[in-house]
Amino acid sequence: MKSWLDEVTWNSEGLVPAVAQDAASREVLMVAWMNRESLERTVASGEAVYWSRSRRALWKKGETSGHVQRVREIRLDCDGDAIVLVIDQEGGIACHTGHERCFFRKLEGGVWHDVEPVLKDPKAIYGER
Amino acid sequence: MKSWLDEVTWNSEGLVPAVAQDAASREVLMVAWMNRESLERTVASGEAVYWSRSRRALWKKGETSGHVQRVREIRLDCDGDAIVLVIDQEGGIACHTGHERCFFRKLEGGVWHDVEPVLKDPKAIYGER
Numbered sequence: 001m002k003s004w005l006d007e008v009t010w011n012s013e014g015l016v017p018a019v020a021q022d023a024a025s026r027e028v029l030m031v032a033w034m035n036r037e038s039l040e041r042t043v044a045s046g047e048a049v050y051w052s053r054s055r056r057a058l059w060k061k062g063e064t065s066g067h068v069q070r071v072r073e074i075r076l077d078c079d080g081d082a083i084v085l086v087i088d089q090e091g092g093i094a095c096h097t098g099h100e101r102c103f104f105r106k107l108e109g110g111v112w113h114d115v116e117p118v119l120k121d122p123k124a125i126y127g128e129r
Numbered sequence: 130m131k132s133w134l135d136e137v138t139w140n141s142e143g144l145v146p147a148v149a150q151d152a153a154s155r156e157v158l159m160v161a162w163m164n165r166e167s168l169e170r171t172v173a174s175g176e177a178v179y180w181s182r183s184r185r186a187l188w189k190k191g192e193t194s195g196h197v198q199r200v201r202e203i204r205l206d207c208d209g210d211a212i213v214l215v216i217d218q219e220g221g222i223a224c225h226t227g228h229e230r231c232f233f234r235k236l237e238g239g240v241w242h243d244v245e246p247v248l249k250d251p252k253a254i255y256g257e258r
């Protein structure tokens with residue numbers, strides 16, 4: 001029997017991009033990647049689990065930082081090759097830089113400007129490393 | 130001199146995923162891909178131009194359908210490998226299926242359900258083909 005996981009159009013690396021959108025502010029917080037197992041675990045646990053392409057490992061969001069994402073809703077697009085997670089962001093910080101979200105750079109006059117504040121020093125989030 | 134385009138982390142195919150978010154409703158409408166030229170043209174024209182991976186060609190959104198996306202804001206994420214376009218969606222329809230947005234499928238009880246209406250028959254959008 002075809003599973004809901006088979007309806008996702010995984011790319012040649014077995015991945016699909018996942019957009020995390022804040023349930024309250026509706027802002028796009030981040031874009032990450034998921035493989036089959038990370039999506040399965042996300043659904044089973046109700047908390048976002050991604051696939052880290054750099055570490056080549058499952059990446060439970062908030063595992064170190066505590067900035068867990070509680071999943072309220074999961075959406076799939078028309079051709080099955082992109083996902084939206086509507087989430088509640090624990091701590092109000094999605095980005096490892098300490099910004100609310102990863103999209104804090106805005107193009108203005110041919111320059112990317114940081115237009116959102118750092119809410120918490122990454123050293124305080126992750127500890128001195 | 131390093132251009133704003135060089136700050137984008139293009140993948141091995143020279144592409145970056147772009148999330149189109151509606152300026153008014155704040156909904157995530159679609160995820161598409163951009164190459165350098167499509168992003169340049171988007172900025173120059175103020176209307177979204179993507180890269181069609183299936184057709185391997187620049188894809189001016191709305192060229193056939195009239196469902197042009199006027200770009201209000203362009204955001205880049207922390208590691209430069211994803212873009213958000215905040216746009217005004219002409220015609221209120223972003224998806225080729227005639228839905229407001231491509232993310233009309235919601236996971237409920239292990240099944241993807243269509244939870245949003247078709248606003249316009251695709252045959253009426255594109256003509257009989």
